[in-house]
Amino acid sequence: MWNYFRDIGLGIVTVLTSMGVAWRHLFTRSVTLQYPTEKWTMPERSRMRLFNKIEDCIGCGQCARACPTDCITIQTEKRGKDEPEVFASDGTQIKLRTYVFDIDMALCCYCSLCTFPCPTHCLVMTPEYEYSVYDKLDHIYRFAKEKPLSGKAQKPHSEKTESHGQ
Amino acid sequence: MNAQEIAALLTEKFGGRIIESKSDGINPYSIVDPAAILEISRFLCSDERLALDHLELLGGADYKDRIEVVYVLYSMKHHHRYTVKCRLPRENPSLQTVESVWKVANWHEREAFDMFGIVFEGHSDLRRILCPDDWEGYPLRKDYKYPTSYRDMPV
Amino acid sequence: MEVEYSGDVMTLNMGPQHPSTHGVLRLELKTDGEIVAAAIPHIGYLHRCFEKHVENVDYAGVVPYTDRMDYCAAMNMELGYVLAVEKLMGIEVNNRVRCIRIVMAELGRIASHLIAAGTYGNDIGSFTPFLWCFRDRERILDMFEETCGARLLYNYNWIGGLMFDIKPGFEDKLIEFLDYFEPQVDNLNRLLSDNWIFIKRTAEVGILSPETAISYGVTGPNLRGSGVKFDVRRDEPYLGYDEFDFEIPVGQGEYGPVGSCWDRYMVRIREVKESCKIIRQAVAKLTPGDVHESIPKRIKPPAGEIYMRTECPRGELGYYIVSDGGLKPYRLKVKSPCFTVMSAFEEVSRGAMISDVIAILGSFDIVLGEIDR
């Protein structure tokens, strides 16, 4: 009998307490942002889309080796002796011509392991996070600007993606 | 009890069925006879001095020439740990289940069966647990061939 | 609960797509009316063979994969792995790394327990606590993002150090957050934990006795909810947790038998407060230092094996690593706390009602990413 009335009493009291807590929150400031019109300021260390400043890239391939998901494809060839020497902005000589530098952001796991080994700090993760696309293949970002002199055809990235299951 | 004492106790109790003990290093262990695993497990769990009542981990490992089953045990009472291993042949590995000693072994053994094809005799419900029931092969074996399709779906 | 089953048994498939199976878990319920005669969990829908993956990436590359096991507490997941490899390689980290790791791990624990408490409220039918918990969790994630740039999958703990040092002013933000957050826990208690409906729903169901819990290898808050005072941080200290002053909350059974759903839930709420205490102490112990100091150039552990466990929010997380002296782990086996607690589910939920099955499942606080790996 005691338990019966205790249940009822405690039920009423705690329900009213809960309602009181909820009532106070009716009038607190909301913590959300109205997203498309208001936006966060992204912290500077934000790890979102990868960006490679291809002019500084020496094509060493350390990023591709560090990547746990193999989302970076690099193909390079030696620059010819007769070509003018090219330097990155920190003064490193670029001895290789990078004619393929593809990053498949659909495969990227945003771990940032690729950006640390980069000797010229040209590969960075940017705070850019709005890059939805309609086609998965549009998530392959091709940074290379130069064409190979030896005439090798650029290997389409999509084939690689297909066989990437393992 | 430290690892040396546990190893000594095991050797004293089971003699030749403890094949090898390595009680120094960061992860001391004993390799025991697979045929005696259930008996040894019962002893490890129920003996007052050991009371290794908590089976932390049961897993297989493929060493190309053999398959090992690892039992990492811990005692909630005495706060010591010990590792017991069994070496099995790669072809048709099987040993007795320890489900009756530690109930958690049920799922761990199913996982080991799923991943390595180790058959635990006497297990109440030895089915694949993580992979689909009709999956072929044992994924964590070193010679596992990646399938290209599963039920006509490309993987 | 002893129940006679007389009527026809109906099989009810709960999941893999169901609002409260916390992911893609499938429960095969044998129901007799509202009473569940047997609840058989079927797992594996999120299986991606993590253990095979990591055999094919180098030691540093494993860390992002560990993040993806328990995505609610990624910081603690990678911490366990990193500590295991460090122990295998014999790396000692300096005090700053140690303290920052503790701060981050405890923040991760708070964030994870907030999800546990919030989703549990949602399972019981109260949606408001869920969003309140997420509101506070967002502030923790903001701090993580400021420190390492990611909100969910951090890759922050590296073998031998940390990805980045904390930013100047981080400590003040942390203390400010804790000052804000601690009263919010009481607020949550008033709204949900002490609500009589909530107590009635949870305090008498899903009894997990200490003996069953140990036999099933249940760990972490679920074990402590059964009244077993065991915490890896205290009983097998790593990172110097033994220098910290904190309580280990255990289930006390205020409103029913010990080991009920409410006890497990309440242990988490109390642990959140203890974590706040640890963070305050860790911030006070913070000394200057270089967080990249002991990161090895090449991560190539000697041949050997190690089993290392840490206390992650869902229980003890063990990594069994076999190294053959190469650049990649030869074999890595994860002892997942949710996996073991899920194996006890069938026994705990026998004879419960459908609503109780949800309550029990929620109180276990499972993350399928970790069960299925």
Added chain:
Amino acid sequence: MQSIAELLGLLPGYSSIPETYRALIPVVVSCVVIFACMALAVLFAVWLERKVSAHIQDRLGPMYVGGWHGWAQTLADAVKLLLKEDIVPASADKLLFKVAPFVVFLGAFAAFVVIPFGASSFVADLNIGLLYVFAVGSLSVIGIIMAGWASNNKYSLYGGMRAAAQIISYEIPSAIAIMTVVIPVGSLSLVEIVNAQQGGIQNWFIFRYPPLVFLGFIIYFIASLAEVNRTPFDIPEAESELVAGYHTEYSGMRFAFFFLAEYANMFLVASVATALFLGGWTWFVPESVVPQFIPGPVLFFGKVLALVFVQMWLRWSLPRLRVDQLMYLSWKVLLPASLALVLGVGWVTVYW
């Protein structure tokens, strides 16, 4: 309805319609008016619910559609639901599946006929008005069971069964709690009950024989929450257990009808509570002190809205009961309490 007939009489050529049809027209017109009002009220209530829940949860809720605080959000949602494909599961009982939403809706809608919104704004003043409300209101149970059964989905079935058990159980305490009002008035007509509360707030039944009728109001309110499947009694559609209960398989327009019926039911029980306990359309103070400057229907609607708000407030602060606890509350707490109240009120009316 009389006033509608008089208004229609002003239309040119109205008197040339044959007598038999002329009697029907006001009925149809008043039904349409009530339907329109109800639909508007539901649209508003859905918007309000979203806003209340959002603010309790430290959010803002819908903010874009329509401009000011997303007022047109529910309108947009309604349009979306209308345009959606109407999916009927292949293994469903087609006829029952299609009919069920309308049966549920019918129960909620038909009961509004006797609700007196103002001194003369009601469709019909039945002398057994309350009985009618209860009888028609229970129709929705049939609809819910039909939906649960016809969906051929186990979750739906559970939802339907739970709903049947719950609604029927809770009708008893709520009906008995209403007796605390019916006994002093001596009539089941809602208009007469409201008229008995004229003359200021002290005459409202909620303050009569304190605290007897007040407790009756509380019991009625709790029981009515269960009757309309609102949290903490929303077990028939318990989202975390039964996905969506009896309307798991519904989509598009039929789902919208369930939705409409749920909110219409909320308004219905709140309207009954207002008419019975909160003085209906009557003014707060005696007319002699401050004349009533707000029209009766507006006042009525305001009171209803206050009750609806409390229902929402409860929903967003409480967890859900379990099935057996729900039955416990009905049969072991509310029923004895309401019986005791009826005895008390009866005793007071006779011997005071």
